[in-house]
Amino acid sequence: MAAIKNKNTKPEILVRKNLHELGYRYRLHSKNVPGKPDIYLAKWKLAVFVNGCFWHGHQQCPLYRLPKTRQEFWASKVAANVARDILIRGQLTEMGIRYLDIWECALKGRSAVSLKEFSLKVDSAVKSKDLSQEIRGSVFTIN
Numbered sequence: 001m002a003a004i005k006n007k008n009t010k011p012e013i014l015v016r017k018n019l020h021e022l023g024y025r026y027r028l029h030s031k032n033v034p035g036k037p038d039i040y041l042a043k044w045k046l047a048v049f050v051n052g053c054f055w056h057g058h059q060q061c062p063l064y065r066l067p068k069t070r071q072e073f074w075a076s077k078v079a080a081n082v083a084r085d086i087l088i089r090g091q092l093t094e095m096g097i098r099y100l101d102i103w104e105c106a107l108k109g110r111s112a113v114s115l116k117e118f119s120l121k122v123d124s125a126v127k128s129k130d131l132s133q134e135i136r137g138s139v140f141t142i143n
Contacts, residue, residue, distance in 0.1 A: 011107045012038050012050040015122070018115070019048075022123055033097065035088035044126055047092055047099045049085075056103075057082045061136075063105050093131055100125050101134035 007029060016039060019026060026048075030040040037047035053063035057078040066074050092099050102122075106113055113121070118135070125133045 007038075009050070009052070011052075011102075011104050014107055015039065015048065015050050015102055018119055018122060019126075022119060024126060034091040034095070035085075037099070041126065045097050046126055047097055048102065049099065050102045051085075051104065053104045054078070055081055056085060058103055058105065058136075061103070061105050063109050089132065098128075098131050099133075101132075103134065103136045106135045 016026070016028075019039065019041075024041055025043070027040045027042060029036045029038065033040050033047055035047065035049070038050045039048035040046070041048070051058065053061045054065075055078065058064045066078075089099060100122075106118065113135075121135050125135065
């Protein structure tokens with residue numbers, strides 16, 4: 001488990017490159033923002049979280065399934081991550097900071113969206129006035 005990275009993952013780097021190509025400038029892992037988002041666009045007051053489908057319990061996702069061994073341990077670990085995510089999103093909302101959740105399945109796997117479509121979704125999410133949004137594989141939902 002020590003080999004699993006929590007910063008500068010391939011999906012995160014892909015999102016950063018995409019944002020940079022679109023002309024957005026950002027901070028990485030800003031310690032002043034609750035949850036230390038992967039990307040923080042200060043000008044837009046937007047925190048971007050690039051979530052791994054397994055680690056953040058993305059239900060109804062082909063990339064999320066519990067291992068066959070130690071299922072109780074993994075279920076409680078993932079549940080704690082989901083609870084922490086909900087708490088952090090509430091803190092961000094109280095501070096007036098919008099947030100965007102980008103799921104791993106939007107970037108890889110059978111349900112991945114094309115890079116052009118992904119760019120359009122990210123650009124519209126940044127410019128949107130909605131408090132929370134998420135990009136999933138083949139689906140774009142606004143909460």
